[in-house]
Amino acid sequence: MQLTQTKQCANCPWKVDRDLSQIPGYNRENHQALNETIANPHLDLLEQLTSHNVAMGCHYSTDEKLLECLGWIYHQLRHNNLILRLVLMRSGQIKQLEIDGAQRATFAETLKD
Template sequence: MSIGVQRRIRQCDKCPWKVSTDPHDIPHGYTETLHHALARTIAEPGSLHDAGHVMACHEHPPGDEADCVGWLMNQLGPGNNIPLRLKVRSCENIDAVTLDGPQHERFVDTLPKTRKEPAD
């Protein structure tokens, strides 16, 4: 988490937190195994314990990571990540961060149980 300035302020097109995204269509090496590993970035709602992990945006390569906007806003909102809320108090541009459309409220919902079939 960037404390002074949030690098990404707009949610990317294929963010898994968007209800409209099928995570199987996420580019840049998406796998279900990697997706499941992201569960470690989710704080227990209302807990004062810091999960210690941040979900990075898949559009940024390793070494140039940026926070996933969908994850960030989920953890600040419905996820009730209190340690993260305290960290962003010093973030200069947190008010500029915007979401794009309806969002999943829980991490478990970001990975559909079955792959969507293309429409005929």
């Protein structure tokens, strides 16, 4: 897996200082459905391997090009998404990630204004 971007965008919902109304094409229903992308840190490695979490796409993604959400990646790395950590370590891109400012601690916080 190679990331298509390594710098968090200015309007990322994981940023503490962002405003949901400023996110281009924001859709609250779609945002809420992304809860399924959050890995359960209480699962052991085997359980994580067999779970079916998918990556959260950046709101700048298009039908033609999926961009990974760097806020989501940062959150998942901090909260024991072992599969993601292994994939990014193997790609060598883990050291290139650039997070911009304070981040929200939970997915539920990304839904608050």
